[in-house]
Amino acid sequence: MEISSELENLKSCPAQFVLAINDTLNVISGKWKLPIIGSLLYGKKRFRELERGIPKISPRMLSKELKDLEANGIVKRTVYDSIPVIVEYELTISGESLHQVLEPMIEWGLQHRKNVIGK
Amino acid sequence: MEISSELENLKSCPAQFVLAINDTLNVISGKWKLPIIGSLLYGKKRFRELERGIPKISPRMLSKELKDLEANGIVKRTVYDSIPVIVEYELTISGESLHQVLEPMIEWGLQHRKNVIGK
DNA sequence: AAATATACTATACATTAGTATACTGGTTAC
């Protein structure tokens, strides 16, 4: 049986696909993850640089979200034992490859805004 | 000046892009939106069909999320004044076009799972 | 007459996410 005719008989999106999408969603959803990833897309940054670059974020949230992103393998944290200590954050390969997810989201978002005129 | 060299000087993702991504995120994030969209990707469905197809969802959540998706122009609700009343839900054009967003998310999610071995 | 189905809504509660404000300990500039 062909894939196309198998798909026609499907009643919903396969569960392993939903899982994969949720993995991706968990990485980018929340109020601050996107601004942080967006700040790091163009190069490494220090904690205070990120804080200054992201309006209204509190150090608590920045710290929490960076830990989250680090735990999920999106961000790499490097501590230089200079005096004073310097901490740099940068995207991992996985983190950088998020652009392949973000670009279609930008396109869809812009198009959807046009479709739903006046929004 | 070329686009590439302009991008090199950027310190973060442009704001209108972040907005567009957030529009997209709002449409697909939440615990139940994806299962609902996934159920509708392969054709129209009635309320109880969706309820039966999505394990553990409560009618309250299903109703709420369907209203949300309808308000956002993702789902179309049709009431047939038969007896008993039949209500059908289906994806709009915008809703169907979400596959262009979901596919890269599936790919990224699967790849990321491979990268972060043992997760 | 009782049970079941459809398409929901209502109320109350629990959990998660995010905010506000202050503080730490070390270092450097004035």
Add this chain to the structure above:
DNA sequence: GTAACCAGTATACTAATGTATAGTATATTT
């Protein structure tokens, strides 16, 4: 010596999200 910078942490709170359970009105089945 005190004010400011760095990289955060601590505590308490509010808001948003989701759950649990029950109930509505209508109609069909047994």
